Amino acid sequence: VDNCTPESRVVLQAAAVMGEQASTARIAALTGLDWGTIAACGYFLTAAGLLADDGKCPPPVASAVIDDMSAPQRRDAHRRFAELLFEENAGATTVAQQLIAAGDPAPAWAVEVLRTAAEEQSATDLQAALRFVRAARRLAVDEADRAALTMKLASLSWRADPAAVRRYAPELVQLLRTGRLAPDEAELAIRYLLWFGRIDDAVEALDRLLAATEPQVPGLAVRLRPFILWTSIWYPDVIERVPAARDLRHDKALRIEAVGARSVEAGNTFELLLHSGEQHEIAAEAQRLLESCVLDDRTLDWLLTALLALLHADEVECAARWCKNLLAQAWARRAGSWLAQLTAVRAQIALRTGRLKPASVYATRALAWLPAEKWGVRVGLPLATLAQARTLLGDYDRAAGILDGPVPPEMLDTTFGMFYLQARGQLLLAVGSLPRARVEFESCLEFMRQREVELPNLLPWRVHLAEVHSRLGQVEQARILAEEQLALNAAHGGHWARGIALRLLARTAEPDEARDLLKSSVGELRASGAKLDLAAALTDLSRAHREAGEAAKAEQLERHAQQLTATCGKTWDRADADACPTAVQDNLVHLKPKGHGRQRLSMAEQRVAILAANGRTNTEIARELFVTPSTVEQHLTRIYRKLEIHGRSELVSIGDLALAV
Template sequence: MALPRELVDLTDTSPLELVERDAELNHLDCLVRDCADGRGGVVLVAGGVATGKTELLYAFAERAAERAVVLTATGSRVERTLPLGVVSQLFHSVAVPAGVWERVTGLLEEGMFTAALSDPESETVEHVRANVVNGLCSALVEVAGGRPLVIVVDDLQYVDVPSLQLLLFLVRRVRTARVGVVLAEGVGPVQARPLFHGELTRQARFRRVQVAPLTEAGVARVLRGAGGLAESVHWLSGGNPLLVRSLLDNHDATGAAFHRAVADCLRRGDPLLLAVARCLVIAGPGVTVAAVAQVLAVEPDAVVGALDVLAMSGLLSSNGFRHEQAVAEDMPASVAADLHHRLASLLHDRGEPATEVARHLVAAGRAEAPWAVQVLCEAADRELVADQAQTAMSYLELAADQCADGPRRASITTRLSGLEWRLNPASGARHLNRLTAAMRAGHLAGADASTLLRNLLWHGRMDDAGDMLELLDGADEQYITALWLSASYPTLRNRVPELPVAPQRGIDPRVRAAQALHAVLTRGPVEEAVTGAEQVLQSTRLDVMSLAPLDNALLALIYADRLDKAAPWCDLLLQEAAARRAPGWQAPFAAIRAEICIRQGDLPQAERHARAALDHMSPQAWGVAIGVPLATLLMATTAMGKLEDTAALFTQPVPPAMLQTRHGLHYLHARGHYHLATNRLHAALGDFLYCGELMRAWDLDLPALVPWRTSAAEVYLRLGKRDQARDLVEEQLGMLAAGPSRSRGISLRLKAATSEEPHRPALLKDAVDQLQAAGDRLELARALADLSTVHQALGEPSRARMAARRAWHVAKGCRAETLLPANEDHLGGSAATALSAAERRVAVLAAVGHTNREIAGKLYITVSTVEQHLTRVYRKLNVNRRYELFSRDDQVASHAHDPVAPRR
């Protein structure tokens, strides 16, 4: 948090003004007055770290020097075991007469010698003989030269024991002496030198002065006129004077300087303060005193004491530690890792949730405990339920790295690869070599082995995939793999025996989806395949393992010409993948949605979804499957006349192995249509015939998959080879199942082109009906355009004009106007009878195919009113059918593609 620049004017190099310390100074001033009256005493100044104790002592020493001789010393952590070090400082703080100094030197040397023979930390041992202590105390009084003597010692917690024993000797005798002792210490989590403090506090003339952080009013006084900032500064600093100074100097609570000031505060106190602060930051909110004590291997009372000190130092608020980032930045990585590991063990022993334990294991980067791998896997499962894939991935990454069991490590790595696919498909391939080695070692089996096989094939590693097929075990996996290879990677299907009987686990979505797709591609749109695909879509939740079955189910519906069923399911899955932030799932569903759109003739949406599919995954991540979205994009841009955009797409390299897969068929077909659009007829014919050659060889010769025959027939017609075209069209018609379909509509349109003129109108009208029912607007526009041409050739201009207008409006709706000539002759003509506004609105909607009920809903009128309007429209325009409305009134035709504003 940056502070306003108003604080710049408040910054100088002088110490902070001594604020809110009047009461404390009064206590100390009283001590000096009492000393002058012969009534000595002792004052202990206590407070949290960096709360201004030292500044208070400095200010007091300056005032006391006017009335007394002041001797000062400061304890030091590094000199804590130096015998009589603080006493020596006292003598060095003033001018000592030569005779006295000679005597003091001898006493100090003797005291240091005897103290060196004892435990420097023991308070129960007499470190210095009584005669030495008495001699040094007498010398201190003698130095005062008859004036009151004030001894000031800062950082009492670091004073050596021999010096403390001398101070106690002196304190016991100040009651009737002109000697005052002022001691200052930083309060610690555990009472330092308990025997010394016990003796000190029993003295009759002992007083304790507590130094607290600044209040908000005190901070306002420090800011000298910028009182409006007091609340922010006080909150950030906790009233700690050192932190207030840092904020004034640097104006930023998030900067390195302020963070160093926080670290300095913690280091000034007992080492346990820093350890507790670090543990609080690592453990997070809600950690208990008992947990901190166990992690740090100290008594709970010590932790409570440390928390009290942190609070009285302004570093800890009721909401927790004020500056966690400062502590975290100052903490060595090894210390943080060790704390995380200790916390993980503690939480596990207490039965805390796996996610809490795993969080600390990952932060520690260690999981060598026997229970750790299992906890990480359980935590990953829980995170995935909440769609926290990135977190789950970090758990599995550590589990795989630390797991010593080969099969289990391979299984974990497979799951990790699937998660990486969800987030960043390009990174999932990094595990393929390790998993391939694991499968060769016999560590990968079942569904995990099938997953590895699919990933190898996806990335075009056909040889490795073939080797893995030899190692695939289990009847279920062999059965599913055989079906899947037949549908998508037919060059390898003979490497796995195709089992004659399906596994008993028919309810498995992988089985149902594979059966449905295989059935459609080998036997056409059989009803059981459509039903099976719908069952998979209805009963399967989107996750890592279900992605492939859901894809296969959607493809089965598409290749069965059931776009009406596939589209809404695909939209739902796309929305879910986006909501769950899974680009690796969005990409394949976007590619499928683009394929649906291209088959519906919705070219703009096909382009949008295909580009989205290629944006969600890089070309490297798409592997051989790039053939599908790239093919759809090629088809869409070609049909919309964006031939420069289409040409640019061919600069995208594709894996050579793609042409060994079903995905390559789509690519060849799309490339052929680009060649056809650019009048490269022989290149187009080559692509279409090669596509057919592959489909025949692979037993995937299904017109609904890729209608290569009708595409090749178009080329033959352009080359003037009608017989070859007719043979291909008839062959394709003979392959189609009974009933209407998109494939039949396309075939009938080409059959009409190869037939004699008198037969063409009926064939084209049948094609129009088939394509309109199938919902393919692009092919419908082509059929209507051909019908217009036929009527014109047969001398039926009215019908030609009607068909041409319908073709034009349908083509314009799907952005394929460049496929059709804008023939003004076909667009002319007008009915003599004018329609009312209400009649025209109904006529427009009827002309584009809406039912009476739909028209009633759009215009907010009754069905009966619609029927009455249409009766009058038919009579005025002298027509009998809806599609004839285009040829009878320019105003109806010209508004047929415009939105109709409903009446309310």
């Protein structure tokens, strides 16, 4: 290189900057040299081994040449080459790579090119897409452009690591407050806030979004209804705190059909789930939703809920197939957070079928893709599945360790938290800690009933609570709960929960009736695909036939139960003992209670509580905090419930406020 003529050095530097994009015409345009001079320089450089026969600069040589250039030289060469490529209408990614190398200042068209390049790379090279969006966001001067790029940066970051989006949360809140996000972007931003448990910010944002619906944005309320219904399933407290959202949830007159196919299937699926629709209807709509959606940042939550809807409808094999297909798509995109969430659902599907070791492996893998501290409030699902699998495998210490770790307190105000409480209750039930198990299941009862969310074939808290009462000898309470579950499932289907309820009801019946109930239970559980629960029902039925003197039938059923239990990776026990060794129970004494007693107040609730305790009226509080009196009333209602008090006069107790804060 040192022996090159000045012209040869210029040609070599141009070829090094251009890389695979180098050509004689481009070098001439970039350097201003004539073709004859470039050809002569090329002959010399090729003979010296600095250029390949095709005129391209080998990567090691290119790296050395570029390093030898001064920083201003490098930036200027990359900037001029970017402009040349732009004038040639070259691909956005090719131009963007040169813009990134050139740095600032950039031409006016750079923002749009970088944005387009990010879109091109988002499906194949996430890190490149992030580089392009960051550069575009840095260069953007238009507020609307910057807001859209902030959302794009957040959504791309989310795919790899949701925790990385936390740094943008304050900016997202500000964009939501100032109305600078389009409705679909605002919806996505609210989902991110919900993930992190920023419930107050999400409530405020949703309230503002719905307040801007009509007449400024005709049809927005209809377009948002699927999102409202989805939020009602997983974050029902948010909907209860936004009157417009609550009205929208219950407004069946809105014609979702006018919006587009994807919204139709999403709205119908979520509507049927919320209002305990027929199982075959839920399955059909969920499959249509899965068929109509391509996996991306905005559809992921809908597709995850559709998979769980198939599980709710006992379409276990269908759910497993779709989950496997979506996992392949997520893997192709190298989207770690997508892989984690889909793997958590895959674990839940495996758990339902009784494949305990695969369920444990999948749940562990989900928590490896995305560590527990990055899951936000949704961590309840993978933790619950892993703990349930370990409990059913008899690994009570491991299950207790999983459930004794820290979780976001806001999780317990979501349906994800109910999966978690159910897992805690089942562990305590397994080790014979019946009063504490009852507390966990009763917390599920209170949450689901108060929020008007019934997912009877996903979260059958009635049958679990019925089992506690049955073991405590409270036969009548057990029977009532089992019959409630049966009535719910009889109206809308649900083989799995119905089969478990029939098995529990058999414990409260006379021998002849119990055998009939157990036969029905076996039929329902066989239809559900839940092999481990089927084995338990067969064991009970075997015992009933043995007690009736039908030893041959009992032996046949017992062998079948034993085979099923073995396929689930669990040791079969003829006694099917309800209680566990006392030593195991003692090991679990330190399982810390969660979600019971007085709950922590949110920041907004703390501010309202302190002002109310100091004698301010609702109107005065509203004026001081820049909210409506209605919002203050809603905050006070939640404060009274969380502190277990009955009114404002009891707020003067500093002890209550100190404990809550």
